[in-house]
Amino acid sequence: MxxxxxxxxxxxxxxxxxxxxxxxxxxxxxxxxxxxxxxxxxxxxxxxxxxxxxxxxxxxxxxxxxxxxxxxxxxxxxxxxxxxxxxxxxxxxxxxxxxxxxxxxxxxKLDGVTLRTAADTGRLTPEQRKTLSANLIGVLVALHEVDPAAVGLDGWGRPDGYLERQLRRWLAQWESSRTAPRPEVDELHARLRAAVPPNRFPGIVHGDFKIDNLMVDAADPTRIVGVLDWELGTLGDTLTDLGILCSFWDQNGEFHNPITAGATALPGFPTRDELVAAYAAARGIDVAEMDWYLVFADFKIAVILEGIHARHTQGLTEGADFDTVGAMVGPLLNRALERAARSSLFR
Missing domain, CATH: 3.30.200.20 (Phosphorylase Kinase; domain 1)
Structure with a gap:
């Protein structure tokens, strides 16, 4: 049976x-x-x-x-x-x-829980949020310091030209799944393409590294027991993972990513700048071109959500909570344009 x-x-x-x-x-x-x-x-x-x-x-x-x-x-x-x-x-x-x-x-199936919303992270104390954030950065740094060849992942991707291919890939994805014209996509793509930074830190890229793609111990929510959802993983520019993490890293006084909707905008969680500084210090690197990766992250996420929205309108999604996905696309594109306008990297 x-x-x-x-x-x-x-x-x-x-x-x-x-x-x-x-x-x-x-x-x-x-x-x-x-x-x-x-x-x-x-x-x-x-x-x-x-x-x-x-x-x-x-x-x-x-x-x-x-x-x-x-x-x-x-x-x-x-x-x-x-x-x-x-x-x-x-x-x-x-x-x-x-x-x-x-x-x-x-x-x-891991024995743990996933922190998806502000209600989930709200159950943690400020000290637990601080410790979890430090452990999250520790895991991301550990991933980026793995030698791909040493674990059998040589040839899993092509770090050379990774950012240029990413821009072509996500523009193609947009063209294949868009449900309405959005001139801001072409504008963002042009700005990103004109300012592509060199790939100074190649390695294993998760592709969607954020707090709700981690599973934590139910008894100790500061301990990460699993990194999940590797569908976008490859070998490429490791700073793209930091950009994605920051795009989803909400903080008070700023626009919240519509998916996480304030999950990290609570006492104890570091600011986005502090998160970037902790990562850079742990790896001993400089991240002077971080604005490019932040703009690219919002652009990429917006394209992914448009694809999900397109499948939903065709009746090809499974599960709940898809009705609002399309409304997430515009705010992310707008935030990316605003960041690009403020940054000296795009001038």
């Missing part, structure tokens, strides 16, 4: 595959639950009543040919096992599309 709350996941076929991958250690009844909060790759919690796993598959609908590559995610998680970067144990990668209609992979 199998059960599921979502018809897109055939738990009978998944159970057969999982039993083979786990050498038979799977109970006869497998249940699947679509996890709320995911806005890109559909993510499911699986359980046989005794153990729990996480399954990730690509979204329905049109995406870039290189996007949502399950093999890339799986390779990163497997490579970082045992490193200073906490990741869940991987079970296996399924490339047989006869099972679910698309490739997917399965990993252990």
């Amino acid at each position: 199998t059960a599921t709350t979502d018809t897109a996941l055939d738990t009978a076929r998944v159970r057969a595959w999982l039993a083979a991958a786990e050498t038979g250690r799977v109970g006869p009844d497998l249940e699947a639950r679509l996890i709320a909060g995911g806005r890109s790759n559909p993510t499911y919690e699986l359980t046989d009543g005794a153990r729990r796993w996480i399954l990730r598959r690509p979204p329905l609908g049109h995406v870039l040919p290189t996007a949502h590559d399950m093999g890339r995610e799986y390779r990163a998680l497997a490579a970082l096992a045992g490193s200073a970067v906490p990741v869940p144990r991987t079970v296996g990668l399924c490339t047989d599309t006869a099972v679910l209609g698309a490739p997917f992979y399965v990993m252990d």
